[in-house]
Amino acid sequence: MQILDAKDFKYERDVETGTEQQLTAVMSIINEVKTKGDAAVKSLTKQFDKVELNELRVSEAEIEAAYTKLAPELIEIIRDAKENITKYHEKQKQNSWFSTQENGTILGQKVTPLDRVGVYVPGGTAAYPSSVLMNVLPAQIAGVKEIVMCTPPGQDGIPAAILVAAKECGVTEIYRIGGAQAVAAMAYGTESIARVDKITGPGNIYVAIAKKMVFGVVDIDMIAGPSEILVACDEKATPAYAAADMLSQAEHDVLAAAYCVTTSRQQAEEIRQELAKQLLELDRNEIAKQSLEQQGKIIIVANREELLAVINDIAPEHLEMMVEEPFSYLGEIRHAGAIFLGPYSSEPVGDYFAGPNHVLPTSGTARFSSPLSVDDFIKKSSVIYYSKEALKANGRKIVSFANEEGLDAHGKAVAIRLEMEGL
Amino acid sequence: MQILDAKDFKYERDVETGTEQQLTAVMSIINEVKTKGDAAVKSLTKQFDKVELNELRVSEAEIEAAYTKLAPELIEIIRDAKENITKYHEKQKQNSWFSTQENGTILGQKVTPLDRVGVYVPGGTAAYPSSVLMNVLPAQIAGVKEIVMCTPPGQDGIPAAILVAAKECGVTEIYRIGGAQAVAAMAYGTESIARVDKITGPGNIYVAIAKKMVFGVVDIDMIAGPSEILVACDEKATPAYAAADMLSQAEHDVLAAAYCVTTSRQQAEEIRQELAKQLLELDRNEIAKQSLEQQGKIIIVANREELLAVINDIAPEHLEMMVEEPFSYLGEIRHAGAIFLGPYSSEPVGDYFAGPNHVLPTSGTARFSSPLSVDDFIKKSSVIYYSKEALKANGRKIVSFANEEGLDAHGKAVAIRLEMEGL
Known part of the structure; x- marks a missing residue:
């Protein structure tokens, strides 16, 4: 884990755009689905997922069965999380408005939910029910009537927690397809899947490329890159908490980046020791270790101004302000996906439970984009009565x-x- | 001009995505600018615009000189339009908000303007000062501090009206470069142009492809397709007005589409006659004629329900409700970029002057996107204090x-x- 001074730190983080070969592969998948519909979806699923599909759509009976496979406590936690997320996102709803002039003119803006959206949920080791909650609930609260979910069929079927989360959040149709073929099917429609107006949700590089390619035909959310955290500390921060939160990002992916920025050189050393110690206790310690070694950095700054400069330079997806008077920094923080204030606002609090969305702009895109929200599932029309x-x-x-x-x-x-x- | 029944109408309008050759050309331009900076921008400008550039940036003296070339009345009209557009867009500003819980938790959302944005303004016959107003003012009202404008150098320099509009709206830097090279320069930066966070503004197919390619590195607005209008009439509508408004779209481009949907077959005939008559008086009648013949349609519907079904199917960029009680339709109109109500709300009223933005979703993208607005120049950060x-x-x-x-x-x-x- 590298410790360096702010003056020696230069932020470079490229958005992954895919190789020529990946682009060509995805273009061909999209064209196949566009021209051959369900038949293409089935043969691509056989090729990539090694699963022979009959019915693309998951039946109500399968969804009901998923409930019996899940611990009742977990269903309760999903419902609690749903309630918190719903409460927060309800506040994002915007009203249509109009203004009048004395000559009779009326100008305004009408807010309308999208008709039909598609949510992509990855399979395999990255099958996260929280991802279902965070993508579906904003659409549902926006008033979208048809919410489609696509997720890979999996060798052992779709995880029960994914199906339960989808049902709890009001997904109206679930299809067992994944990859670029799922994105293409939602964008162009097939015999059994009607086309959607917008596609959201994370995925591997093929899913990301496919989303970018169909952008314009449908809307998409941001292309997500690897996850990042920046823990900003002053002398009073608890090194064990800073280290634990950095590890919670590092365990995601070897490309995930955990940064710490601190005003104290001694604390930097303590955090490094805590990282080494806590790392040993982790299930995913190989991933976390690689991430820390390759992407992680502890950056020493001289003062508050330098601290803020590094924050705004990195524009982190997750920013933790483990400092005294954390609110006093808010006005000067220009770029961050989510800002966690104080010692108890550990990042996983926001990932699952507090209410705000965990779909956040990565790789410095917080410079120009926002957390997924109800805004993403409405559109506006100007109204002019002259x-x-x-x-x-x-x-x-x-x-x-x-x-x-x-x-x-x-x-x-x-x-x-x-x-x-x-x- | 084709008149047909709703049952015989099937809406098909593809988003233009560019040929393989165009994609390759743009990819190579972007790579050149990315690697060679200003030198590439200058050599590409020589190649495509036939202009030898010394200074990329337009000087204050040139902007001042532009004022002397413009009729004072036009400057006044630009200022009047600016005032109306400003008033309307001021109402789009959103507040940061927070909510508190009795246990001390605070959750919220911070609204921050983007740091630096780039506006592309096309040159040639499509040099529209209104385009400057509509792209720049929302950014300025959002609080963006650095607003860059790129526009082709032109054989006779940049039109005075473009420079004046830019100055009036608070553009902070103007560069005389156009095409994909301008988009690349703004996205990646060069020695003399710092990179921006978002690029907006219309352009030809090369500009559109370049914007799509740099999306992710920077944010972009929607890719604009050809312009469209749908004039919805009942028996009481004035055929001459319907025809005039259809022609105001048709004159843009042979690909522009003017639709009329009416409940009266007799009126459809009268509108067709008006179109033929008014067409003769137009400067751009060749363009308008081709547009009407190739893209234009008058669609007869049986009743209000069918009328609304065609509207929502086409999801028009501009929708005129030339009907009695136009407000009574608002709830049922799901997809439209801008909705013009009643006989006096001719579409050009919105293009220039009333206040709402004229950058609108085209080619059916009103299904999922919105007029350009202050929303496009801010981003949000979640705030979590647990x-x-x-x-x-x-x-x-x-x-x-x-x-x-x-x-x-x-x-x-x-x-x-x-x-x-x-x-």
């Missing part, structure tokens, strides 16, 4: 503007009204 | 959830606090 009086007052200016742009039919559309109405 | 009491109450549930997902370091990050704090 009165006769407003047209009389402004019509000639609009005609001049149109003529300046060399678009005379635009001008004439207004002029014909001025003339015929005698304005 | 109290000791909340951790005590919920910590064990969080540990169980983490263990269910096989992420024990996540569980341990919470467990270590429960233990060390004696919770």
Whole structure:
């Protein structure tokens, strides 16, 4: 684990865009699904997942059966988490609005939920029920009526916790397909899957490339890169907590990055020792160890200003402010996906339970993007009711503007009204 | 101009994605700019725009000079339009918010403007000052501090109206570069252009492909396709107005689509005659004529339900409700970029002047996307302050959830606090 001074740190983190070979492979999968529909989906599933599919759709009976396989306490925890996530996301709902003018003009903005969305849920070791909650609940709260879920069939079927989470959150259709073929099926539709308007959810590089390729045909959420955490400490922070939270990111993936930024060199050493000690107790210690060695860094800063500069430079997905008076930093933190304040706000609190979404912008994209939210499942329409009086007052200016742009039919559309109405 | 019954109408409108050749050309331009910076930008400008560039950046003196070339009335109209657009977009601003719980927990969402954005403004016959207003003002109102504009150098320089509009709206830097090379320069940065966080603005197919390719490195707005209008009429609508508004779209581009949907077959005939008559008077009548013949359609519907079904099927960029009681339809209109209500709300009113944005989702993408707005120039960060009491109450549930997902370091990050704090 490298300890270095802020002046020796340069943030470089590229967004993974896929090799030429991966791009070609995905393009061909998309074209196959687009042209051959269900048949292509089935043969690709056989090829990649080694599963022979009959029914693409998961039946109600299978979903009901999943409940019997899950510990009742876990079902209760899923319901508790759902309640917290629902409460938080309810506050993101936006109203349609309008404003009126005395001449009768009304201008406004209508908010409408999307009709139909698709959520991708990865399979294998990355089968996370929390991912179902975090992707589906914002759509459901936005008012989306049809919520489709696609997830790989798996050699042993779809994990029960995934099916239960989907049912609890109001998913309306579940299909046992994964990979780029699932993305293509949701974007273009097949005989048995109607096309959706937006696709969200994490996935491997093939899923990410496929989402980028169908972007425009449908909307997508951000392309997720590896997970990151930055734990910002002052002298008072508890090294054991900083280390534990860094490890909770590092265990995700060898590419996951755990950063610590601290004003104390002595503390940096203590955190390094804690990391070494706690690492030994982890199930996924090989992954976490590699991540720490290759991606992890402890950065020493001279003062608060330098601390904030490193934070805004990295624009971390998860930012923990393990400092005194953490709220006092909020105004100066410009870029972060989620900001965890104080010693008890360990990152896993946000991953599962507190309420905010765990789908966050990675790899520095917090510079321009936001956590997944209800906003992602609505769209807006401008509303314009121009009165006769407003047209009389402004019509000639609009005609001049149109003529300046060399678009005379635009001008004439207004002029014909001025003339015929005698304005 | 085709008149047909709703039952014979099937909406098909593909999003243009570019040929293999175009994709390869753009990929190579992006790589050149990424690796060679300013030198590549200059040589590509020489190649494509036939202009030898010394200074990329437009000087303050050139911007000042532009004011002397523009009619004072036009400057006034630009200022009036700016005022209306500003007033409307001010209402889109969102507040940061937080909520508190009795156990001390605070959850919230922080709203922060983007640091630096780039606006692309096309050159040539498509040099529209209104496009500057509509792209720049939402960014400026959102609080973006650095707003960069790129526009092709042009054989006769950049049009004065473009420079004046940019200055009026608070653009902070203007560069005379266009095409895919401008998009690449803004996304990756060069020696003289610092990289931006988001790129918006219309452009030709090369610009559109480049934006899609850099998406992820920076954010982009929607890829704009050809313009569309749908004029929805009942028996009382004035055929001359419907025709004039359809022509205002048709003159944009031979690919622009003007649809009329009406409950009256007789009126459909009258609109067709009006179109033929008004077409003769247009400067751009060749373009408008081709557009009407190839893309235009008048669709006859039996009743209000069918009318709404066609609207929601097409999901038009511009929708005009030239019907009695237009507001009564609002709840049932699910997909439209901008909705113009009543006989005086001619589409050009919204293009230039009323206040709402004219950057709207095209080609059916109103199913999932929104007009350009202040929302596009802010991002959100979740804020989580978990109290000791909340951790005590919920910590064990969080540990169980983490263990269910096989992420024990996540569980341990919470467990270590429960233990060390004696919770």
